[in-house]
Amino acid sequence: MIEIRHLRKEFESSVPLKDINAVINDGDVIAVIGPSGTGKSTLLNCMNLLERPTSGQILLNGQDITEKDCDISQVRRKMGMVFQSFNLFGHMTAIENVMYAPVKLLGLSRQEAYDRAVELLRMVGLAEKQMNYPDQMSGGQKQRVAIARTLAMDPDIILFDEPTSALDPTMIGEVQSVIRELVRQKKTMMIVTHEMQFARDVSNRVFYMDEGLIYEEGTPEEIFEHPKKEKTIHFMRRLRILEIDISSHSFDFADAVARIDQYCYKNHISPKVNEKLQSVFEELCIQLLMSVLKDPAIHVTIEYDQPQEAVEMAVEYPGNFRIEKARKTLPYAVLTAKSESVVQETLPDGSKSTVKVRIK
């Protein structure tokens, strides 16, 4: 059991952690989520003192590890850590990476350590790669070896610091499935992640971090479905809804498309719908509206309707331009061909119009 009391961490120019209080029970799988730069990784680094907390206490099974006379190397042997950038030892093969610490620190014989390392590599599916050096492996393979290396020390808790953030999308699955296996084995874990679906699936508790605090805590359902506090609600909404503002003719089109692409990926929207969504966005907003509007102040909202597997796109713009006027143009033809329905509403005073498109 780990208890964190009034943990504070100050850097010269910022205070990422203001007052953290938490209890982590054996068997907990805690997902730590929140916007970037809210101290999630700092919290993990403070927990095994890779970063020295400015103040506060961390009690591991009742022992205060922030005390001066605490042998931190001993404590770290019981707290495994998996890094975003894997940090496998470059001069060692996969098997040596896994064997090394148990031999040096736990006093295992080389034979014992080897047997155990082979077993762990087999568990992460890499027994065949045992003689490979890190630079001969893919990112996903490296991260799986890194997890095996951490498991070899048989830690009481494993801290995962964004374990899939540095990976190619195609490799995220293999690492997540290893972590899912650890959940089945009832390991105590704390996982900082931006993969919301994954966080929701594996955790029994979720910490939403913001403003240097654990801003809201609860079960996955409480946090993802019924968040109570303002920032959490906003964050969850932002996960579901993508908003794009076009304020000038020179706006960054490539960035907007990339954001749509990322949104679709995160929400598991099918590639087909993704492709349609991108075409509709381009034809409607860029080709059609931007060519007729003198002052393009377009606000686009995209929301995924999961049960229906459909996407709703709402485009707001000033004035009362009616898109039917352009029905003989190619953009209009593409728009109607790729969407299920197109509905236009204009305020009675003609100051603002909204086009709602549904794509399936």
Added chain:
Amino acid sequence: MKKRLKTLTILFIGIILTSMVTAGCSRDSSSSDEGVYTSVSELSGKRIGVQMGSIFDSVSRENIPDAQILYFSTFPDIVMALKSNKIDAFPNLRMVQTQYMHTDDSVTIIDEEIGRNPAGYVFPKNKKGAALRDQMNEFLQSLTESGELGQIEEKWCEKDESKKTMIDYTELPDINGKLTFLTEGTFPPFSYLREDLVVGYDVDIAARFCKEYGYALDVVMMNFEALMPAVTAGKCDFAASGIAITEERAQSVYFSDPNIYDRIVVVVLKKDTGSGAFFHSMADSFRKTFIVESRYKLFLKGIAATLAINILSIIFGTLLGFAMYMACRNGNPLANKVTEFFVWLIRGMPAVVLLMLLYYVIFGKISISGLAVAVIAFTFTFGVSMYGMLVSGVKAVDPGQTKAGYALGFDDRSTFFHLILPQAAQHFMPAYRGEIVALIKASAIVGYIAVEDLTRMGDIIRSRTYEPFFPIISVAIIYFILAAILTAITDRVIRNIDPKKRTKEEILKGIEIHD
């Protein structure tokens, strides 16, 4: 290694072939005894070579109008410069030049005296020095009165080397103490090396003096430029090497009365002497450089000294660099400040200056061998390089490696030594190898502080054979071989510590694989 040996062999054969071709061009010098210039006034505005720190500098300026003075380190260098037409003439002592012309008749003397060189013994300016000088003056007085001084001078001007006998000073009884005598050792007939023993006019009188007054004698050789500073710093009891008595010098040392009052003459090339005349046949050069007087032994001694300095400096320098790095590693402000200053100091100084500074200033009053000072100086320079290599090598290792080590539960020390250093070594080992080669070459300056290393031995042999090229080329080839051997050893080490070069069997040593 094999490739390097092949390159070396090709180089070696190339040099030999070139030498043979040029040797083929050699011809006997002309019968004309007349020089290119016949009077000193003709030399106006010409290039005059002088030895650094010698009296010839001012004598030339006074007697040859508008002379362009060029400076050289040793007498053989000046002769070589004259023959390769880099200078037109050089002043020299009659005695020295006579000695030289016994072996080479392609040069001649302009029959005009441009000055006299009263030369004598120098003593440190202290009480002991003054007492010794008085004894020496008394002794020189007695030699002059008995007419012996003249006889000694005649003897050392003979052509036949076997007539130039002198007492064996190595076994003189130590009744009133032991005297250290500094001399150039490359300045015949005043001071030169013959079969492992320094002999010559100045040494002869010094030995007679010690025998007369009951001193044991230790003769140490040193570059001429370094001779006066060494006396001033009290590195010896007395010194001589045809050192001219000047007022300027007399301000920092005591001079004895002159033991010689030699004429200064100007040396020029003989007319019609082809430049090929000074190339001797290969076999003859080889014989003179290696065989005569068992001179190969000098080369061996030089190699031993060069190797000793380099190997010790590499070992101690590596340790020093490590010690500096370990002290600074965790940001200790005092250690960092001290190291920063030390690195700044050593890096900012030419190695020769550091060497002289250590020898004459830091260890000025302590009796310490030049070899030890050389090892200390090069330990410093190598240590500073090692420190720099460690800093950049460790920086090249991803900081995540350290974090991973800590997170697994390794303490700071074992994280550094077991996880970071093996990876940093891969980054700095190529540079380390380069530093070793650089060190071997840099160590060629230790002759300045009386260490008889390979370069210095080459100079000593050149001063006897007056051979301009052969000893230099031999020395160069030996340096190439030494560098090749040391880099081959380093290469081996680099290969052995490269973790990725291990075989599967080495990685899994002592482990039984079940399936």
